[in-house]
Amino acid sequence: MERIDFEEGSLYRGDSLEVMEGMEPNSVDLVFGSPPYEDARTYGIGFDLKGQDWVDWMVKVFEASLRVSKGLVAFVVGHGKGARKWSLWASAKIWAWWSAVA
Numbered sequence: 621m622e623r624i625d626f627e628e629g630s631l632y633r634g635d636s637l638e639v640m641e642g643m644e645p646n647s648v649d650l651v652f653g654s655p656p657y658e659d660a661r662t663y664g665i666g667f668d669l670k671g672q673d674w675v676d677w678m679v680k681v682f683e684a685s686l687r688v689s690k691g692l693v694a695f696v697v698g699h700g701k702g703a704r705k706w707s708l709w710a711s712a713k714i715w716a717w718w719s720a721v722a
């Protein structure tokens with residue numbers, strides 16, 4: 621994990637769960653994320669979670685985010701797969717994730 625400190629705050633580069641694990645509860649103003657959608661892209665880091673594994677991971681990310689945030693927690697998640705094609709399966713997984721955390 622890398623950390624760069626600025627006057628206004630800090631920038632971390634690393635696995636989101638590991639980074640948040642090292643943070644105090646209610647210590648950040650906002651958690652805003654654009655997570656990888658299943659295995660649509662690997663981002664050069666071998667990301668390949670799909671199906672229930674993706675849902676389980678996102679539940680952990682959401683719970684960790686709620687722990688560290690003293691404000692809003694928000695994620696942008698696409699309903700697409702591959703070349704931005706709309707996918708009912710993708711929507712179902714997002715719904716499964718939302719049902720687990722809501």
Ligand SMILES: C[S@@+](CC[C@H](N)C(=O)[O-])C[C@H]1O[C@@H](n2cnc3c(N)ncnc32)[C@H](O)[C@@H]1O
Nearest residue numbers: 634635636637654655656657662663664665667
């Ligand atoms: C949908 S993209 C978001 C891109 C971002 N909005 C941007 O404009 O650069 C998902 C990003 O999550 C990163 N990522 C994947 N697994 C991660 C993890 N476990 N912890 C933190 N970031 C992760 C990927 O490397 C990728 O940059």
